[in-house]
Amino acid sequence: MHSRIHTFQLFNPWLWRVVGALMLYLAGALLVAVGVSLYYGDGMQFALLFSAAVVLMAGLFLRNMVGWRRRKAAGVGGEGLFDFQLSLSGIEGVESYWLTVCVWTVLPVVGALPYLFTGVSTSVTDAVFESVSGFTTTGSTTFARPECLPVSMLVYRAMTQWVGGLGLLLLAVALLRRVGMGAGSLYEAEFSGTQQRRLHPRLARSVRRMWMAYGLMTVLMAVVLWVQGVGVVDAVCTACSTVSTGGFMTHGVGSELAAGSSGVMATLTLFMLLSGMNVAVLYRVLTLRWRGLWREGELRMYVLLYVLAVAVCTAALVVAGNGWEESVRYGVFHIAATMSTCGFYTPAPQRWPVVVGVLTFALLVTGAMSGSTGGGMKLRRVMIIMKYIANYFTRMLHPNVVFRVKVNGQVVENDYINKVFAFVFLYIVFIVAGGFVLTLCGCSIPDAVCLAAANVSNLGPSPLINELGGSLDYALLPDVAKWVLALLMIAGRVELFALVAVLSPSYYRKLRIKN
């Protein structure tokens, strides 16, 4: 066994190699934005080109220079400057935590450069906030008026969400050839132990199928939107933001929604719902393998919860005195946006019952299906906890009964249940702690808790937005609050454990054996 596992190496060459390689792809994305900029003539080409160059240099440096001596000693350093073959076998076990955290912090921070260079964001804080929000598919934005953004930046922003949607680590697995032993733990890290089934025995192929399903859905959605009369850029950007459950809104689609276009609304609702599904389930849906799909317990819960929540929301709106049609439209769209943690926002009906706000809060915390692009605690975990608690009550009455929690007919191990409990506890701690820091920045208590929850769940707009009469504008928050929220977004996106692990002292300590 490698003794490395228990020691901390900031300059682990394998780790930085992956980060560097991903940065090269980021540079590629920036070049696409340069193309868009040239085509639409919005004058951002030089700034974007410059950022691309900086990212490229940094990426090459990280990929090839950091720890090359050690790599050479290990006999894996022979690749050329532009050789995209890359081995992940240097990253094993718990080091994937560090990799996860590094990838999810370094790339968003580097990805903030274009916002600064093009001058659309005026401060480093705003740029990083926007970039983190993009990569983590949160969709909190400091730009209250997206129509003021140049086209190329709109496209770039949407691209960051698209890439972040399925996950940077999965991108690494899919793109880097010769993924070795380490890939399995990357895959695990991306889905943080929700025990996802693979689509194919071979990991890389399985991951490529996921990306295929993901890409297919994006294209499909863009085309549908385009057919409905949305402009090309708007259609593509919105498709990227929806499928990744990001939630950056473009002006074109936003105004269509505000004008009450049923077609666009229906398209968005449908694709939001689809993107809140497990990617493996989605693959089966798209490839028409529907047999036995309904036996998937989590899918059933997702659909039933959606129907129930829409019913409650609509009923509450009607009781509050809104028209039937308006209530149904709002309910259907709003609940889909919340449950998938997409976070698209439509102006609420005039009479606003508080129940909807509270319902939104509950749904955004429980989140989407596990293994989806969405955020939140994930329904699978919620299901396990609910079942366990129900069993617990029976056991209080009948202490000698033996119960097991089953999901899809399979027994869930107690160890796993304990992990889920720990996760949920941590989740609540993050919301409360984040809320506490936000109150230090001057937010009121409900506001702070809602903002923290909305960002750790990667939703975007706060569920109390209608009640407080607040705007979607995160630009008004103080800088400290933005940094805290950005941290929460990353924590939520890597599903807490990775971040908590690298921040906890026991990661760097050898295990002490107590007797």
Next chain:
Amino acid sequence: MGDMKYILRFLGIVLMVEGVLMLSCLVPALHFDDGTAGSIALSGAFTVTVGLWLRVTFGKARVLRARRMAYLLVVLMWVVLALFGMLPFLTTGTLTGVEDALFESMSGITSTGATVFSAVEWLPASVLFWRSMTQWFGGFGIVLLVLAVVPSLGINKYSLYTAEASGADNTGKQSATMGATVRQTLGVYVLLTGVFVWLLYKSGMQVWDAVNITFTNISSGGFSIYNNSLERLTHGQQYIVAAAMLLSGVNFAMLYNLLTFRWDRLRHKVEQLRFYLLVAVVCSLFVVVSLVVKMGYGVGDALRCGVVQTVSVLTTTGSLVADTSGWWVPVTFLYVVLSMCGGMAGSTTGGLKAMRVLILVRHVSKTLRDRLHPRAVSPVRLNGTPVRPELATNVMVCFMVFVMVCFVGIMLLMVCGINATESIGAVVACMTGYGPGLGTSGGFGCYAHFTLSAKLVCSLLMLMGRLECLTVVILFTPAFFKMKIEK
């Protein structure tokens, strides 16, 4: 139906005790001659009579067979206590609405300390004393009281005890017999009450004031006989009250061992104590600093207000040393979280209790450790000994249900028309037994402006919080009504 008879008999005993305590309010009524003696005597006599009738009619029932009935018994007991506790308020005419009386009575019995009286100084002395008295015996747990008074109850007493202290292990149990444990614990409680009455009296307070203040603070209740709670007291007296509150958050068995020099037994709970004190110190520090920096207090005042108030929050007492409703928002938020933490298990405080919080935190770190070292066997430890895995999950479930009930409570209150901040404050205050909420119901404010439905919801939450959720929630589960388990 034998179990139902048993429950009714048990309720009879409880009511007799409550009736006698109610009659003890005659002492201040006659001494201060506030004209309520008749009403109080009537309420007390009625309660005693009903209790006696139940006790005599169902006197033959001796055994509680079904486990479910133990849960029902505990919940019913508190409900009946609260219902009869309304009588002094209603008969004296100090409260006219039944929902107000229920709220006040429940708040007393559960030692919460939330009140519907915007001012209390005009109340007749007997009613004031009844409020203090409900907290005093409610705080200790009427179950234990009854078990001590009636040691020959002849049932599976242990199942009753676990029903009240659900989720935690049997933290109070240290003697071979239950009765002895209870007697020891009650002894400590009475002793503490006596000591603090004496201390407050020595510090220059009237006996009447000293008794009332001790009763409501040693039980971590929080009712006051003054409109402005502890603010009127001298600084020294405030520190004495803080000491009372701090001790009320310590496990009573531990105090007993301390007082009887059985120090070798202390180590079984020393980690909880350390955690409890550590939280108190750290949070006090934060509050003191923010009072100085953000609110412009002088250092001495900040130290006094910060420490006393933080102890009051941590022990979920709810006595106020100043009008906290205007305090800096982060401090208020900290207080909301802190009251959820609560004191040690086996004390009079509410909230989750230090032991559960410790286990929760250690469980999370164990999960991390397991991931970093998949082959290591490293159980959650408390005081050096491994915690049974069932206890850990037990605590997890308790926590989850607590959070869920809080959430549902907040939703219900918001539906009742209470704004978000106040809903959060009221729900946490009622669930943990702290008392004052946020906004209008916080600080020296009161819950009078809550709607009827909101008051009922709050009363239910107080009950749930006092019985630690599971005992109450289980009555609403399908499993409770099913006699047989499906295979």
